[in-house]
Amino acid sequence: MSDSSITRSTRPRSSRSRVQEASSPGRSSQHQPARRQSWAGKSPQDILAHYPTGKTPPLKVLEVLIELFNALHTSMAKTVSHKTRQERAQFLRRFFRDLKTKAGFKTVPDPRNLGQKHIRAMVQVWQQEHLAPATIQTYLSFLRGLAMWMGKHGFVRSPDHYGLSVDEYQRHEYASRDKGWSANGVDIDALITQVCDHDRFVGASLRLIRAMGLRRKESVLFRPFESVVPFESTGLPPEDKLADRYARIKGKGGRVRHIPLDSPARLAAVAFAQGVVSSQDAHMGNPAHDLRKNLRHFDYVLTKFGITVRERGVTAHGLRHEVLIGHYEALVGTPPPVRGGQMVPPELDRQARQSVSRLAGHARIRASGAYLGAVRVQRHPGSRDADGMDDAPPERA
Numbered sequence: 001m002s003d004s005s006i007t008r009s010t011r012p013r014s015s016r017s018r019v020q021e022a023s024s025p026g027r028s029s030q031h032q033p034a035r036r037q038s039w040a041g042k043s044p045q046d047i048l049a050h051y052p053t054g055k056t057p058p059l060k061v062l063e064v065l066i067e068l069f070n071a072l073h074t075s076m077a078k079t080v081s082h083k084t085r086q087e088r089a090q091f092l093r094r095f096f097r098d099l100k101t102k103a104g105f106k107t108v109p110d111p112r113n114l115g116q117k118h119i120r121a122m123v124q125v126w127q128q129e130h131l132a133p134a135t136i137q138t139y140l141s142f143l144r145g146l147a148m149w150m151g152k153h154g155f156v157r158s159p160d161h162y163g164l165s166v167d168e169y170q171r172h173e174y175a176s177r178d179k180g181w182s183a184n185g186v187d188i189d190a191l192i193t194q195v196c197d198h199d200r201f202v203g204a205s206l207r208l209i210r211a212m213g214l215r216r217k218e219s220v221l222f223r224p225f226e227s228v229v230p231f232e233s234t235g236l237p238p239e240d241k242l243a244d245r246y247a248r249i250k251g252k253g254g255r256v257r258h259i260p261l262d263s264p265a266r267l268a269a270v271a272f273a274q275g276v277v278s279s280q281d282a283h284m285g286n287p288a289h290d291l292r293k294n295l296r297h298f299d300y301v302l303t304k305f306g307i308t309v310r311e312r313g314v315t316a317h318g319l320r321h322e323v324l325i326g327h328y329e330a331l332v333g334t335p336p337p338v339r340g341g342q343m344v345p346p347e348l349d350r351q352a353r354q355s356v357s358r359l360a361g362h363a364r365i366r367a368s369g370a371y372l373g374a375v376r377v378q379r380h381p382g383s384r385d386a387d388g389m390d391d392a393p394p395e396r397a
Contacts, residue, residue, distance in 0.1 A: 096111070116157075181322050183339065206316070212247060215317070222247075336371075
């Protein structure tokens with residue numbers, strides 16, 4: 001199949017075809033309201049001064065803070081995804097309600113008067129509810145962001161300050177088991193074909209994940225015509241050119257990466273997706289539904305075919321693992337540590353992990369450990385290990 005077949009025009013289908021909405025399926029103005037005209041030219045401090053403590057309902061102050069700051073990243077000069085804005089806003093509203101309904105406080109405090117006793121009480125509630133350590137970590141991160149909005153840097157302490165042990169809250173960055181489909185005995189191509197026969201849209205999304213290692217959301221938002229661009233549009237240096245056409249993927253945090261369409265599998269996946277959508281600007285979800293409903297439908301179809309941890313031991317994300325593991329193996333000539341591969345020279349391992357991180361859409365090289373496992377490289381003679389092998393933590397990007 002040639003590259004030209006990927007970008008050729010197609011006529012719109014009959015009136016029974018889906019009609020694509022102009023707006024992005026994932027964008028919602030509910031969590032990104034337009035700034036009020038009355039706030040023009042005023043600093044956040046000036047705006048908050050109009051809502052005096054003790055005279056303004058606490059939840060109203062919270063809404064002002066969310067409106068002012070929720071789109072901003074807490075540590076970098078950029079905005080966060082709509083998903084993060086929605087989850088953070090929903091958590092903060094629930095947190096202040098739960099202080100009264102679950103933690104036993106008689107009144108809800110003004111966010112500007114939030115104290116350590118409130119956070120400590122809610123951590124105890126979360127522990128009693130048996131929330132996952134990763135969930136509690138996320139909640140503390142959201143509260144840390146709220147404190148920073150109010151200029152209280154360092155106000156929210158580390159998890160151990162609130163009585164959590166290291167074993168409870170420490171996250172592990174390395175994959176301890178192979179989550180790829182083939183490692184769990186799944187006939188990948190046969191299963192995807194079955195899904196395609198049942199639902200071509202979900203099947204096309206799986207083929208895109210299978211070919212390029214996309215995230216589930218990225219595959220649903222992929223526009224098989226608009227997202228295919230010539231190399232000259234990628235902004236990559238000429239020496240990095242691997243193909244004439246690239247897939248433009250917008251990932252987490254709005255980060256854009258370009259994946260070369262340099263293999264028959266990638267070309268075929270994009271061509272199949274082009275044959276499924278109804279128009280040149282269509283994405284892989286149902287245009288009549290929003291992103292949340294499209295993702296629910298995606299999950300429903302996968303559950304129907306047993307693509308769950310309970311039934312087959314795999315998920316759609318495991319197909320992404322499969323691709324990234326295969327990419328590493330193609331670069332170094334042996335499987336990664338999570339799949340029991342042999343030792344490799346340190347520089348070769350570092351370069352391969354960096355390439356895996358780029359393909360996955362991660363900014364840090366150490367993120368590759370979540371797919372490949374801990375770094376295990378060959379050491380030069382005279383290193384601390386007599387057998388010339390060592391386990392080492394991944395380098396920071």
